[in-house]
Amino acid sequence: MNEKNFAKDLIEFIYSSPTSFHAVKTSKELLNVNGFEELKLNEKWNLEVGKKYYVTKNLSAIIAFTLNSKNIEKEGFRIISSHSDSPTFRIKPNAEMSVEKTYLKLNTECYGGPILNTWLDRPLGVAGRVVLKGEHILKPKEEIVNINKPICIIPNIAIHMNRSVNEGYALNKQKDMLPLVGLLNDSLEKDNFLLNQLALNLGVSSEEIIDFDLFLYEFEKGNLIGANEEFISSGRLDNLSMAHASLNSLIDTKGENGINVVAVFDNEEVGSSTKQGADSNMLLNILERICMSLGKDREEFFTSIYSSFMISSDLAHAVHPNLSEKHDPTNRPIMGEGPVIKINANQAYTSDAYSISIYKNICNEAQVKCQEFVNRSDERGGSTIGPISSTHIDIPSVDIGSPILAMHSIRELGSVKDHYNIYKTFSKFYEV
Structure with a gap:
């Protein structure tokens, strides 16, 4: 698959994944057609070297792995982690609200840190998980749902009623960000x-x-845009693009050493402190279960862990063409010039000289250029799952990602070339 087709495949992957639940469903479908076997967390595992498996948590996180070798004490786990969630708005209970006895709108709560004004005047869908009555009171039934039509919109107010809007207007999440659904009439009622x-x-x-x-x-x-279709314009590039690249590299690579792992966590955008987030023992427990199923004792499990390496993959900030002064004077990643290694003195990222050197070696082997990102010293940057995961799995780790513009906008902008190149580095990591 060439660069452009791989980018188009990413767009399809994202379009099928409007929520973290759908991202896991789409990932499962991709893994199933490529010979991976689903495991259940509440069942005994009987794993075999040479086979491929995956397991899900909460329907919104997924860990997939290939068993290349039984000698994991020396060869370890090769882990690429990302996350399935993106900034959005969650619909509250008792959501229906009427205004002027005419409009029907929905009550919502902001999830994560979106750029609010990018959500205005956009056709919006509704998707997620629905829980139904099951056969047992402790085991209700879960269904993934997508009301697959532009069912609502958050309208702006006319400039004539807000003359200073272009001078800056602070949007109120409870007042300004509620989506309009329709006009109340005989066919559209407020209740239920x-x-x-x-x-x-x-x-x-x-x-x-x-x-x-x-x-x-x-x-x-x-869609692909730009003079030569060099850009990817899409919502949820952060961070479904890294999930897409890592899953495809796991599928396409024929590794011979250790165990190759893809971990797609949920809830990174709100701190990861959930049972399916990076700030849990989910990954650690699954790695231990893999070792146990292969007949390893606890000492051998720890030996395997300390023979491992993790790539924490999330997106990075490219130099903005209109606001280049926002970036560090000497570390200025741009789109189309390769993956970005993210560095922070205060440990917002896990990268250090040792782990950076390993990823640079991987890039050299894959014949891919890489770049480095450091925040301006007078600007506070973000963080990602790397440092959080390191508090549970204390192994060498590097934070990297493709450079994009408009991070956390409803519509982000990435590079066709960068997405393919990061896939190449992931594949090389699994091969060597």
């Missing part, structure tokens, strides 16, 4: 609108629905 939509979509009665985790998403599909 959402439940009725979900029931219709799932083909069940509304009485069967117990609860839901629903989110807004940009309905319009991403």
Whole structure:
């Protein structure tokens, strides 16, 4: 698959993944058609060298791995981690609200740190997880749902009523960011609108629905843009692009050493402190279960861990063409020039000279150029799952990612070439 086709495949992957639940569903479908076997967390594992497996948590996180060798005490785990969630708006319970006895809108809560004004005047869909009555009171049934149409919009107010809007306007998350659904009439009632939509979509009665985790998403599909279609314009590049690249490299690579692992966590955008987030023992427990299933004792498990390496993959900030002064004077990554190694003196990223050297070696082997990113010393930057994972799995780790513009916008901008090149480095990591 060439660069442009790989970018188009990413766009399809993202379009099929409007929420973290859908991202895991899309990932499972990709793994299934490539011979991976699903494991259950509450069942005994009987793993075999040469086979491929995956396991999910909360329907919103997934860990996949290939067993290349039984000699993991010396060869270890080769882990690439990313996350499935993106900034958005979660629909609250009792969400229906009427205004002027005419408009129906939904009550929402902000998830993560989106650039708020980019969500205005966009066709929005609703998707997520619905929980139904099951056969046992302790085991309700879960369904993934996508109301796959532009069902709502968050309208701006006219400039005539907000003359200073272009001088800066602070949007209020409770007042300004509520999506409009429609006009109240005989066919659209305020009460139980959402439940009725979900029931219709799932083909069940509304009485069967117990609860839901629903989110807004940009309905319009991403596309390739630019004079030579060199850019990827899409929502949720952060961080589904890294999930896409790592999953495909795991599938395409024929590794011979140790165990290759892809870990796609949830809830990075809100701190990772969940059972399916990087600030949990989810990955550590799964790695130990792999060792146990291969007949290793606990001492051999720890030996395997300390023979391992992790690439924490999230996106990086490219130099902005209109605001280049926002970037460090000497470390200035740009789109199209390769993966970015992220560095921070205060350990917002895990990269150090040792782990950076390993990733640079990987890039050299893959014949891919790399770049380095450091924040301006007078600007506070973000962080990612790397440092959080390191508090649970204390192995060498490097934070890297493709450079993009407009991070956390409803529509982010990446590079076709960079996405393919980071896939090449992931593949080389799994091969060597």
